[in-house]
Amino acid sequence: KVSPSAAPERLPFCRVTEEDLAFFRKILAGRTIVDPDLVEPSNVDWLKSVRGSSEVLLRPQTTEEVSQILSYCNSRNLAVNPQGGNTGLVGGSVPVYDEIILSTSLMNKILNFDSISGVLTCQAGCVLENLSFYLEERDYIMPLDLGAKGSCQIGGNVATNAGGLRLLRYGSLHGTVLGLELVLADGQVLDCLSTLRKDNTGYDLKQLFIGSEGTLGVITAVSILCPRKPKSVNVVFLGCETFEQLLKTFQLCKGMLGEILSAFEFLDSECMRLLNTHLKLPNPISDCPFYIVIETSGSDPTHDAQKLHNFLEEAMTSSLVSDGTVATEEAKIKALWSLRERVTEALTHDGFTYKYDISLPVERIYQLVTDMRKHLGNRAKSVVGYGHVGDGNLHLNVTSPSKDPALLAAIEPFVYEWTASCRGSISAEHGLGLKKRNYIYYSKQSQAVALMGNIKAMLDPKGILNPYKTLPDNLKQ
Ligand code: FAD
Ligand code: 2HG
Ligand code: ZN
Known part of the structure; x- marks a missing residue:
C-alpha cells in the first residue's frame, strides 16, 4: 500500500534541452538562470523539508514574457512550477522533479493606487511588506498581514488565499481582491483586472484562481481593496489559566470592543517556552498556560482607549485573565506581535x-x-x-x-x-501543495474533488502547471 504522503511518480513531461534554453535566453536575456548554485535556493522550500531538482530558473519581468514562456512550455510539454517568495508551508512552491521554476520576483512594479477608492493595482511579485510601506505613506494599509511579510509576494498570497493576522477584521482575499490578471497554461492572458467593488456580469472567474496554488494559471497582476490606516492601534498581551477562559475572553472582547477589534490570536505555554529557548524572546507577563494577543484598530484614540480600559477591567475583575500588558507605542506593539508571529521560526530551531x-x-x-x-x-x-x-x-x-x-x-x-x-x-x-494533496477527501466530497479535476483538465489539459500539487494522485493530472 502506497502512503498518501509518499512522493508521486514523475509524470512523462519532456526534459529541458539546449534548444529550449536557447529559446528562453532569447526572450529572457540574463534572466534564464542555470548556474546550480543560483537555482538551488529555489529548489528548496522555506522549511527545508522538500527539495526539487530543477535545472532552470526563469525570471520574467512582464506579463508578455510569462505568456511567451507558458505558450512555449505547453507546446513542448515542459512542466512549470510558479514561485513567489517561496515561503509556502505545504511544499507547493518548489519543484518535485525537474519542473522549470518560473519566479515572479522581478515582477515587482506598483501599477496604480487610487487614493479615493483605496484600490491598489500591482504586479504579482511585489513583496507584501513593501506594499504595506508604500500604502502607509499614503495613509492606507494592506488588508492582510502575516509573519512572512518580508519575503512573501502578493501573487503567492493570492495563489494560497493566505489568511493571516487581520482576516478577522478585513475578511479573506476572496472579498478584498477585486481583480486578477492571469496567464493560462497555453499562454493566453486572461484580463480580469477589474477595480470595481460590484460586478455581477457572469461567473466571477478570478475566484477560481484565488487559492489555486499555481495549478490553474500564473497570476501576473492583482488589484486589491485596501483599508484606511487606523489612527489608533493598541495591542494587549494577556494570560489565561484555561482555554475555556480564553474563549470567554473572546466572547467578552467581541461584545465590548466591537468594531475596533482587529485581531484575536493565541499561543500556548509550549510556544512561549520555544520562543524563550530558541529566540531568547522574554515573556512580558507572568507564566500562564495560554496567551492572547488582542489588537484594536480605530479612528479615535480616546474612544478606543476607553473601550479597551472597560474591557480589561471587566476581564480582570471577572478573573478571566490573570495577567496582561498593553502597548500603544509602535516599538512595544511590534515586540508583542513578534511573540505571536515568530512561533513558526522558533519551531524550526x-x-x-x-x-x-x-x-x-x-x-x-x-x-x-x-x-x-x-x-x-x-x-x-x-x-x-x-x-x-x-x-x-x-x-x-x-x-x-x-x-x-x-x-x-x-x-x-x-x-x-x-x-x-x-x-x-x-x-x-x-493550502494542500505537495504535502497534503492526498488528504483532500477528509474535507471535500469526492464529487467536489472530481469537479476540481475537470476544471484543471479544462484549463491545463497537459497538466504542465505545478504538477503533483493540490489535487490528489488518484485524479489523473
Ligand atoms: P510561494 O511560497 O512562492 O508559493 C506558494 C504557492 O503559490 C505555490 O503553490 C506556488 O506555486 C503558488 N504561486 C506563487 N506565486 C504565484 C503566482 N504568481 N501565480 C500562481 N501561483 C503562484 N499563511 C497564511 O495563510 N497565514 C499566515 O499567517 C502565514 N504566516 C506565515 C508565516 C511564516 C513565517 C511563513 C514562512 C509562512 C506563513 N504562511 C502563512 C504561509 C503562506 O502561504 C505564505 O507565506 C504566502 O502566502 C505565500 O506567498 P509566497 O509569495 O511566498 O508564495
Ligand atoms: C501563522 O499563523 C502561520 O503563524 C504559520 O500561518 C503557522 O507555522 C505554522 O504552523
Ligand atoms: Zn496562520
Whole structure:
C-alpha cells in the first residue's frame, strides 16, 4: 500500500534541452538562470523539508514574457512550477522533479493606487511588506498581514488565499481582491483586472484562481481593496489559566470592543517556552498556560482607549485573565506581535516539524492539541498549539529531533480523522501543495474533488502547471 504522503511518480513531461534554453535566453536575456548554485535556493522550500531538482530558473519581468514562456512550455510539454517568495508551508512552491521554476520576483512594479477608492493595482511579485510601506505613506494599509511579510509576494498570497493576522477584521482575499490578471497554461492572458467593488456580469472567474496554488494559471497582476490606516492601534498581551477562559475572553472582547477589534490570536505555554529557548524572546507577563494577543484598530484614540480600559477591567475583575500588558507605542506593539508571529521560526530551531493547519468550531480547537499530546505520549519532542482563534483556525505543530516516520504514522491519519469527525478543514489557510494533496477527501466530497479535476483538465489539459500539487494522485493530472 502506497502512503498518501509518499512522493508521486514523475509524470512523462519532456526534459529541458539546449534548444529550449536557447529559446528562453532569447526572450529572457540574463534572466534564464542555470548556474546550480543560483537555482538551488529555489529548489528548496522555506522549511527545508522538500527539495526539487530543477535545472532552470526563469525570471520574467512582464506579463508578455510569462505568456511567451507558458505558450512555449505547453507546446513542448515542459512542466512549470510558479514561485513567489517561496515561503509556502505545504511544499507547493518548489519543484518535485525537474519542473522549470518560473519566479515572479522581478515582477515587482506598483501599477496604480487610487487614493479615493483605496484600490491598489500591482504586479504579482511585489513583496507584501513593501506594499504595506508604500500604502502607509499614503495613509492606507494592506488588508492582510502575516509573519512572512518580508519575503512573501502578493501573487503567492493570492495563489494560497493566505489568511493571516487581520482576516478577522478585513475578511479573506476572496472579498478584498477585486481583480486578477492571469496567464493560462497555453499562454493566453486572461484580463480580469477589474477595480470595481460590484460586478455581477457572469461567473466571477478570478475566484477560481484565488487559492489555486499555481495549478490553474500564473497570476501576473492583482488589484486589491485596501483599508484606511487606523489612527489608533493598541495591542494587549494577556494570560489565561484555561482555554475555556480564553474563549470567554473572546466572547467578552467581541461584545465590548466591537468594531475596533482587529485581531484575536493565541499561543500556548509550549510556544512561549520555544520562543524563550530558541529566540531568547522574554515573556512580558507572568507564566500562564495560554496567551492572547488582542489588537484594536480605530479612528479615535480616546474612544478606543476607553473601550479597551472597560474591557480589561471587566476581564480582570471577572478573573478571566490573570495577567496582561498593553502597548500603544509602535516599538512595544511590534515586540508583542513578534511573540505571536515568530512561533513558526522558533519551531524550526526545535527540530523537524510536522505542521497541521486546521479549521474547527472554535470551542473545539484546543481539544485537538490536548488529545494529540495524550495520543503521542513521549514520542514527540514538543506538541504546540497556536493560531487565529478569531477565525477558528488552529496551528498544531509537532516536533522531533529529526525526521521520524514512526512519529508521522502516529500523527496521521489520527489528526485528519479527528478533524473530519468535527467537519473541520485539514487546511485552513496554507493550502494542500505537495504535502497534503492526498488528504483532500477528509474535507471535500469526492464529487467536489472530481469537479476540481475537470476544471484543471479544462484549463491545463497537459497538466504542465505545478504538477503533483493540490489535487490528489488518484485524479489523473
Ligand atoms: P510561494 O511560497 O512562492 O508559493 C506558494 C504557492 O503559490 C505555490 O503553490 C506556488 O506555486 C503558488 N504561486 C506563487 N506565486 C504565484 C503566482 N504568481 N501565480 C500562481 N501561483 C503562484 N499563511 C497564511 O495563510 N497565514 C499566515 O499567517 C502565514 N504566516 C506565515 C508565516 C511564516 C513565517 C511563513 C514562512 C509562512 C506563513 N504562511 C502563512 C504561509 C503562506 O502561504 C505564505 O507565506 C504566502 O502566502 C505565500 O506567498 P509566497 O509569495 O511566498 O508564495
Ligand atoms: C501563522 O499563523 C502561520 O503563524 C504559520 O500561518 C503557522 O507555522 C505554522 O504552523
Ligand atoms: Zn496562520
